[in-house]
Structures are given as structure tokens and as C-alpha cells.
Amino acid sequence: MRIFNRLESEVRGYIRSFPTVFSKAQNAVLTDEGGNTYIDFLAGAGTLNYGHNNPVMKQAVIEYLAEDGIVHGLDMATSAKKAFLQTFESHVLKPRSMQYKLQFTGPTGTNAVEAAIKLARNVTGRQMVISFTNGFHGVSLGSLALTGNRKFRDAAGVSLSDVHRAPYSGYFGMNIDTIAMLDKLIADPSSGVDLPAAIIVECVQGEGGLNVAGMNWLKKLEQLCKRHEILLIVDDIQAGCGRTGTFFSFEPAGIKPDIITLSKSLSGFGLPMALLLMKPELDIWKPGQHNGTFRGNNMAFVTATAALGHYWRDNKFQAAIQKKALTIEIFLDKLVASYPDAKLTRRGRGMMQGIACADPALADRISSIAFQNGLIIETSGGEDEVVKLLMPLTIEQETLLAGLDILEHAVAEAVGEKTESHVESDKEVTA
Known part of the structure; x- marks a missing residue:
């Protein structure tokens, strides 16, 4: 060592x-x-x-490289990306009656979160974002502002602003309705809490200590967002891709987030890859407004396609x-x-x-x-x-x-x- x-x-x-x-x-x-x-x-x-x-993904990427498949392509069209888009639509979106546009961000989860909050602010014209106690969303500055844990926040070196922290499901015990508390703060013009662009939530807080949001709590959170015209972002970077028992962690609650972030196991093989799902009407980006040299990892497209086709076809x-x-x-x-x-x-x-x-x-x-x-x-x-x-x-x-x-x-x-x-x-x- x-x-x-x-x-x-x-x-x-x-x-x-x-x-x-x-x-x-x-x-x-x-x-x-x-x-x-x-x-x-x-x-x-x-x-x-x-x-x-x-072995399924390893064979797929070996064959792709042996055939001189495109390894790096910025956000250009490639056969690997085409196959991934088709497979994601047929194996993930259509079976769940979901309609989302896909954005390939930089290859890490924190970049997907950065894109999500940037998009929400552009769509709504508002700046503030609400996140929850014990939440973890990444360590780049925008994502870090949303993160609760002090040991990560202390390393920022600058003030972290435009975020209000709300109590998560069960934070004060199961008898306290934290959604009603948040609703009151948002509705009261004298609370000091500005109307946010978005609310971001993990259905199971991985880094935060495996805290689980109640299904009814998630439904009420979605209703709150609709009532106040706030975008609901679900951070499914760690809890998604089957980790909680369904492909998306929010499926048992029956909610339909406006924006979803995915990364970690999305590629299926440990290759860097991150993805933003947005309802089609939210896709107001102008070309190149959120880019990155490594957005769209073609080898990750290959392994992700193999993973979805093998494990999520039924x-x-x-x-x-x-x-x-x-x-x-x-x-x-x-x-x-x-x-x-x-x-x-x-x-x-x-x-x-x-x-x-x-x-x-x-x-x-x-x-x-x-x-x-x-x-x-x-x-x-x-x-x-x-x-x-x-x-x-x-x-x-x-x-x-x-x-x-x-x-x-x-x-x-x-x-x-x-x-x-x-x-x-x-x-x-x-x-």
C-alpha cells in the first residue's frame, strides 16, 4: 500500500x-x-x-471494440446511442407508460443533478430549490448545495445558496406531517421561503442513512408540487436501476416526476454514464447549453443496452x-x-x-x-x-x-x- x-x-x-x-x-x-x-x-x-x-455486458463491449465501434462521439448520433435509445424506450418507458425526453449529461451523477436544477430554473424562472434533510445529491457546487451532510458541505470553500432544507419523511417521527409543514411554508408569503423552481428528493436516502420515504408521503409531495406549480425531481442515482425492487424507486408510489436523474448502475458495467429524463414540454434547452466532452459514453451505451435487454425484458x-x-x-x-x-x-x-x-x-x-x-x-x-x-x-x-x-x-x-x-x-x- x-x-x-x-x-x-x-x-x-x-x-x-x-x-x-x-x-x-x-x-x-x-x-x-x-x-x-x-x-x-x-x-x-x-x-x-x-x-x-x-459476462453479458463484457461480451457485448468486447464485440463492439473488436468491430471498431465508435468509442467517443460527443453528442453525435452513433449506432450505439441509437440502440440504447430504442432499448430504453421499449424496455423501460413503454412498459411503464412513461413519456420522457432523454438528455445525456456528463458521465457522473452530480452532473445529472446539476443539469436537472439548471433546467428547472430555466423553465420556471425561479432560483430556489428545496431539498431534504439527510439528502445527498453530489459534491459539485450546485449539487453540494442540495446535500445535507456537513462533512461534504464543509469542503465547499464558498457559501452554498438558493436552497431551502425541508424535513424528510419521518424526520420528526411518523406522527408529524412534514408535507403539511412544507406546504404551509410555501403558501405563507411571510414564511421567508420563496416559491421554488423545484423540489428534489430521494425515495430512499442512500448516503443519508437508508431513510425511506413513505408511499403516501411521496404522493402528497407530488400533489404539493402540482398545487404550487413546482417541478418534482426524483434523484434515482443510487436507488434506481432495480436497487429497491423495481426499476425506478418511485414506482410503488405511483407518482410521475417531472425530472428524473439516473447514473451509477445505468451503464450496467461500471462505465461512467448519467442520464436526465424530463417531461417533453420541459425540454427548452438551446443547443449546447449544458454540454461536456464526455456526455454520451458509447461503450456505456453498449453495456447499458445489453443490461436492459437481458434483465428488464420481462x-x-x-x-x-x-x-x-x-x-x-x-x-x-x-x-x-x-x-x-x-x-x-x-x-x-x-x-x-x-x-x-x-x-x-x-x-x-x-x-x-x-x-x-x-x-x-x-x-x-x-x-x-x-x-x-x-x-x-x-x-x-x-x-x-x-x-x-x-x-x-x-x-x-x-x-x-x-x-x-x-x-x-x-x-x-x-x-
């Missing part, structure tokens, strides 16, 4: 939690230079929903995600019940779940012990108090169970107790 310590910036983060040199990876297993293997419950922070080196993959999510939910509920003194709580939805620890130091111990025993798992939340499970959606059942077993032993060691395994078999879950 000396070369990294000597030459790489102190800004590096994950390398400190997982101090080894990784060399190979396949689906949900990483191998380091020493030949040690690790089950991956991190999945590139949600970038590898289809696992490492997915409901089988979605059903498999939901089955694995149930396995995780049952396991975490029993784990929480086994350690009442540790004051653990289960959070999240789908294959984006975890355990919140009353003591943030406990979460850090659990993650560290898990790594020592062959499991890569991170923490999130305002104080890194949540142990977050973010394994590939394609993880084999036996690998999932093995990872959960390591996690259980890490919890037991961290709290100084031992209990019997609570990992459920296929038969027990089905029953």
Missing part, C-alpha cells in the same frame, strides 16, 4: 476502510493481490447492480430481486431482535437495506471486523451510524447467505455476544 500512501491525495476514502490491493473481481466476489477473496456488499457504492465483469429479474430482498429483511429483523442492548434498527427497502446503530462507533467496528473476515461493507448516515448492505442484485444465493453469515458474526463480535445463525435458507424463506 506504500505507493498509494506516498503518491495519492489524502482525499481518498474507501481505501482506508479496505486497505488491500484488489486485482480481480467476478459478480459479488473480489480478489486481492494476495489471493484473498472478499464478498462484495458495496458494489461500487451502487454502481455494480449487475455485478463485477458481468419481470423475472425484478421478482428475483424481491425474493433476495425478503431474505435480507428477515435476516436483519432477526439480527436486530437478537441484540436489544445494542439498540439496532433495520432500515431501507429492497436490496438497499441495513442496520442503524445507536452508537456510530459500533457501526464502524462491525464494518472493520467484517472486512477482516472477508466481507466488504460500508457505513452511511450523518454520523456513519448505518451499516449498509448494497450487494450486486445478481449475487448468487449461496454467496448472499455466506455474506450475511459473516455480517452476523461481525455484529456478534462487535457487541461482544454470540448467538446462533439467523441466515435463512431458500426453503425457509419460501415457506
Whole structure:
């Protein structure tokens, strides 16, 4: 590790939690230079929903390169982009009766968010944007202004303005109607809260600690936006692409956002790619108003097309995600019940779940012990108090169970107790 310590910036983060040199990876297993293997419950922070080196996508990109396919094309028309547009429309938009225009932004999620708020301000002629407590939307300045966590905001170096922070679903407990509070602030001309251009929300807050927006809360938020003519932006960068059990995280609520941001697992292969979906009437951009040298990664188009065509052509993959999510939910509920003194709580939805620890130091111990025993798992939340499970959606059942077993032993060691395994078999879950 000396070369990294000597030459790489102190800004590096994950390398400190997982101090080894990784060399190979396949689906949900990483191998380091020493030949040690690790089950991956991190999945590139949600970038590898289809696992490492997915064979379907790997073959597609190898064939594309072998045929001298266009690798870089700015926003010009290419056969790779054409295939992606056709596949996205047929496998994602049409089955959900959705009508959106697609904008390929710079290749990171934060760039999609920047484009979303810029577009909203241009459409409405208003500046202010409302985001929510514990939200995370990126670390470029516009996105950072929307982000709640102080450790990210403190690095800005400038004031972060034109944003009002509202309480998220359940922020004051389930008996407090935070949408009614927000509605009052917007409607009251003396509240000091200007009418916003947009409200941006994550249906499940990944970096914020796996806080889940209630379905009724999301419906009421959409109604509020319509009532006040505010654009609703759903940031589905981490929670989208099947992570919560459906392709979009907001599907169970039945809402129709004005703008949607996607990135991370959109390419399906870890290749940089970001996308903005907007209702057609919002597409008021003039050519080149939001551009970037790497908007529209053609290799990412190839792998994304392969991912959508293979995994989203029917409901089988979605059903498999939901089955694995149930396995995780049952396991975490029993784990929480086994350690009442540790004051653990289960959070999240789908294959984006975890355990919140009353003591943030406990979460850090659990993650560290898990790594020592062959499991890569991170923490999130305002104080890194949540142990977050973010394994590939394609993880084999036996690998999932093995990872959960390591996690259980890490919890037991961290709290100084031992209990019997609570990992459920296929038969027990089905029953």
C-alpha cells in the first residue's frame, strides 16, 4: 500500500476502510493481490447492480471494440446511442407508460443533478430549490448545495445558496406531517421561503442513512408540487436501476416526476454514464447549453443496452430481486431482535437495506471486523451510524447467505455476544 500512501491525495476514502490491493473481481466476489477473496456488499457504492465483469455486458463491449465501434462521439448520433435509445424506450418507458425526453449529461451523477436544477430554473424562472434533510445529491457546487451532510458541505470553500432544507419523511417521527409543514411554508408569503423552481428528493436516502420515504408521503409531495406549480425531481442515482425492487424507486408510489436523474448502475458495467429524463414540454434547452466532452459514453451505451435487454425484458429479474430482498429483511429483523442492548434498527427497502446503530462507533467496528473476515461493507448516515448492505442484485444465493453469515458474526463480535445463525435458507424463506 506504500505507493498509494506516498503518491495519492489524502482525499481518498474507501481505501482506508479496505486497505488491500484488489486485482480481480467476478459478480459479488473480489480478489486481492494476495489471493484473498472478499464478498462484495458495496458494489461500487451502487454502481455494480449487475455485478463485477458481468459476462453479458463484457461480451457485448468486447464485440463492439473488436468491430471498431465508435468509442467517443460527443453528442453525435452513433449506432450505439441509437440502440440504447430504442432499448430504453421499449424496455423501460413503454412498459411503464412513461413519456420522457432523454438528455445525456456528463458521465457522473452530480452532473445529472446539476443539469436537472439548471433546467428547472430555466423553465420556471425561479432560483430556489428545496431539498431534504439527510439528502445527498453530489459534491459539485450546485449539487453540494442540495446535500445535507456537513462533512461534504464543509469542503465547499464558498457559501452554498438558493436552497431551502425541508424535513424528510419521518424526520420528526411518523406522527408529524412534514408535507403539511412544507406546504404551509410555501403558501405563507411571510414564511421567508420563496416559491421554488423545484423540489428534489430521494425515495430512499442512500448516503443519508437508508431513510425511506413513505408511499403516501411521496404522493402528497407530488400533489404539493402540482398545487404550487413546482417541478418534482426524483434523484434515482443510487436507488434506481432495480436497487429497491423495481426499476425506478418511485414506482410503488405511483407518482410521475417531472425530472428524473439516473447514473451509477445505468451503464450496467461500471462505465461512467448519467442520464436526465424530463417531461417533453420541459425540454427548452438551446443547443449546447449544458454540454461536456464526455456526455454520451458509447461503450456505456453498449453495456447499458445489453443490461436492459437481458434483465428488464420481462419481470423475472425484478421478482428475483424481491425474493433476495425478503431474505435480507428477515435476516436483519432477526439480527436486530437478537441484540436489544445494542439498540439496532433495520432500515431501507429492497436490496438497499441495513442496520442503524445507536452508537456510530459500533457501526464502524462491525464494518472493520467484517472486512477482516472477508466481507466488504460500508457505513452511511450523518454520523456513519448505518451499516449498509448494497450487494450486486445478481449475487448468487449461496454467496448472499455466506455474506450475511459473516455480517452476523461481525455484529456478534462487535457487541461482544454470540448467538446462533439467523441466515435463512431458500426453503425457509419460501415457506
